[in-house]
Amino acid sequence: MLSVADDSAMRALGARIGAVLAGPARERTLVVLLHGPLGAGKTTFVRGLLQALGYRDRVPSPTYTLAETYALPHGPRVTHLDLYRLADPDELEFLGWRDWLGDPGLLLIEWPDRVPALEGRADLVIHIEVTGDSRQVAIADPAGLTHA
């Protein structure tokens, strides 16, 4: 478990993980699941990650748009999904996410529990827990072999 005290610490965590994933994401799409309740800091994590990869503009929450894709000049293509409002897992299938997996990129997914099939395709699973004003973050590989 990592203690993540505030918004800027959450961005910094996103930035560090983004830096680690940027290399392998040039080979194929890495899938990162972001679990945690509303207001946990999932979008904040993504903002920090995108900033670290050189993105300078506003990063909106894709709650209503479902997906936002970022083409970074010197980084992998990053797709940010928020499945909170997904009514049916098939809606994600229509986006064609499985077809992206062979291409370079990063797929960052909030509310991944809406689509059970995602858990089996994840490269990194992040759980954010709200504890008072701060957050506890658990990072695991899908097999649960490494915890930080």
Ligand code: ADP
């Ligand atoms: P989510 O996407 O999980 O719903 P957001 O990223 O939108 O959550 O963050 C919700 C609020 O929590 C924002 O005001 C953000 O600044 C704040 N926040 C993010 N990370 C932390 C943290 N580690 N500790 C305290 N507040 C945080």
Ligand code: MG
């Ligand atoms: Mg969010």
